[in-house]
Amino acid sequence: MAANTLTDVARNVGLSGVMRLAGLATRLLPIPQPTMLVGPGASERLGQAIHDFGHRKILIVTDATIARLGLMLPMTQALTSGGTEFVVFDAISPDAPIDEIEQGVALFNTEGCDAIVAFGGGSVMDAAKVIGLSAANNKHPLRLVGYFKGLRGPAPIYAVPTTAGTGSEVTVAAVVSDPLSQRKLVIADTRIVPKMAALDPCLMTGLPRHITASTGMDALTHAIEAFIGHWGTAFTDRMALTSVSMIYQNLPLAYANGEDLMAREKMALAASYAGQAFTRANVGYVHAIAHQFGGLYHTPHGLANAIMLPHVLRFLSPSITPKLALLALRARLGDASEGSANLANRFLDSIEAMNRKLGIPSELPALRATDIPALARAACREANLNYPVPIYLSQEDCESVIRQVLPVKVSVRKRKPASTRKSA
Ligand SMILES: NC(=O)c1ccc[n+]([C@@H]2O[C@H](COP(=O)([O-])OP(=O)(O)OC[C@H]3O[C@@H](n4cnc5c(N)ncnc54)[C@H](O)[C@@H]3O)[C@@H](O)[C@H]2O)c1
Numbered sequence: 001m002a003a004n005t006l007t008d009v010a011r012n013v014g015l016s017g018v019m020r021l022a023g024l025a026t027r028l029l030p031i032p033q034p035t036m037l038v039g040p041g042a043s044e045r046l047g048q049a050i051h052d053f054g055h056r057k058i059l060i061v062t063d064a065t066i067a068r069l070g071l072m073l074p075m076t077q078a079l080t081s082g083g084t085e086f087v088v089f090d091a092i093s094p095d096a097p098i099d100e101i102e103q104g105v106a107l108f109n110t111e112g113c114d115a116i117v118a119f120g121g122g123s124v125m126d127a128a129k130v131i132g133l134s135a136a137n138n139k140h141p142l143r144l145v146g147y148f149k150g151l152r153g154p155a156p157i158y159a160v161p162t163t164a165g166t167g168s169e170v171t172v173a174a175v176v177s178d179p180l181s182q183r184k185l186v187i188a189d190t191r192i193v194p195k196m197a198a199l200d201p202c203l204m205t206g207l208p209r210h211i212t213a214s215t216g217m218d219a220l221t222h223a224i225e226a227f228i229g230h231w232g233t234a235f236t237d238r239m240a241l242t243s244v245s246m247i248y249q250n251l252p253l254a255y256a257n258g259e260d261l262m263a264r265e266k267m268a269l270a271a272s273y274a275g276q277a278f279t280r281a282n283v284g285y286v287h288a289i290a291h292q293f294g295g296l297y298h299t300p301h302g303l304a305n306a307i308m309l310p311h312v313l314r315f316l317s318p319s320i321t322p323k324l325a326l327l328a329l330r331a332r333l334g335d336a337s338e339g340s341a342n343l344a345n346r347f348l349d350s351i352e353a354m355n356r357k358l359g360i361p362s363e364l365p366a367l368r369a370t371d372i373p374a375l376a377r378a379a380c381r382e383a384n385l386n387y388p389v390p391i392y393l394s395q396e397d398c399e400s401v402i403r404q405v406l407p408v409k410v411s412v413r414k415r416k417p418a419s420t421r422k423s424a
């Protein structure tokens with residue numbers, strides 16, 4: 001739904017009424033799910049399967065790092081040996097900038113492609129979704145921002161995620177960035193969900209540790225925000241809770257030993273489950289704030305979420321204590337006899353402990369105090385108009401939550417006053 005339309009309706013029936021209506025719509029809206037190939041070698045099997053669909057020519061969208069690492073070889077060899085033609089577009093940067101998507105659309109058209117393989121992290125998958133939608137509708141990506149802005153669906157999209165984080169392989173969303181306005185923009189359409197996806201843990205064994213950490217925390221944030229919001233269903237709750245349980249068990253293992261194929265596969269599945277949860281039940285203030293950090297400071301998406309997650313949850317905790325307690329139980333942090341308040345606190349503490357274990361900082365070095373009012377305004381606007389948040393934050397509340405991650409605060413706290421410092 002376009003923000004303007006939502007604002008108009010909100011004036012008449014009230015914001016909570018609009019959010020209830022939108023929640024009902026997401027329950028009724030059929031969201032297609034890709035056929036999933038899972039396990040070592042899944043990307044090669046996807047190549048064989050795509051060949052059987054008989055496409056004329058495939059556009060493979062990826063980024064330069066993935067191309068350099070040769071991660072696509074098993075899949076491209078499967079395409080070649082089946083006789084399927086393809087062309088590789090490897091120019092996507094983090095956060096899928098609009099101008100790169102335009103280049104992809106031009107290549108899709110000039111090469112006469114009729115299908116797309118997205119081979120990469122969330123940035124690549126989202127770029128591929130928008131390339132497909134933009135080409136099908138002959139519409140500039142900026143004119144697709146919002147909900148269902150294209151008349152026609154894209155050519156078939158197949159996805160091979162190389163990070164275990166965004167869940168974009170199962171979601172209706174594509175997040176792109178506009179370098180001119182320094183904003184991240186969301187394009188949503190049920191027809192951009194990929195037709196088939198391969199979760200191949202072999203592609204993830206070389207992920208740098210900090211990317212394993214931040215993308216894993218993105219998946220955790222999806223699961224938690226989908227669970228604590230108002231649009232959860234029995235299905236999304238099951239997906240979210242299972243995902244939380246799997247992430248608590250496997251993210252520390254994948255971080256400690258990148259070659260642990262079982263932990264990598266479980267993380268890939270957990271990220272997809274979290275994607276299935278939030279593509280219906282949506283996200284909340286952590287994402288709303290993280291998107292502003294991404295737009296203004298180019299903070300990697302998962303890192304921004306990880307830094308904000310404990311602070312937003314602590315602020316919301318009085319209104320979501322029973323849900324936090326349930327999350328603690330699924331994370332195996334205690335047992336039901338301990339009472340909700342204790343369990344909820346333990347869950348909040350465990351997120352901070354997880355961040356520390358994964359080397360995620362407790363503050364955002366790029367954050368400037370003078371930016372906070374505008375960041376909070378944009379985050380509140382995004383969350384209040386789009387997300388089924390447990391409670392609404394005022395501008396002042398949101399500013400104080402963001403202020404928690406100001407680097408100054410940490411350095412002031414750590415430094416002892418001059419009078420108490422011992423001289424050397
Ligand atoms: N569509 C959705 O539903 C959805 C959900 C959440 C986030 N997002 C968006 O996804 C983007 C973030 O995606 P991401 O977190 O996957 O990161 P990313 O795709 O930006 O990749 C991060 C870095 O990791 C590298 N990389 C990826 N896979 C690798 C591998 N296997 N080995 C080595 N290096 C590898 C990439 O080259 C890149 O430099 C953001 O723009 C975010 O807003 C989309």
Ligand SMILES: [Fe+2]
Binds near residue numbers: 222301305
């Ligand atoms: Fe996310």
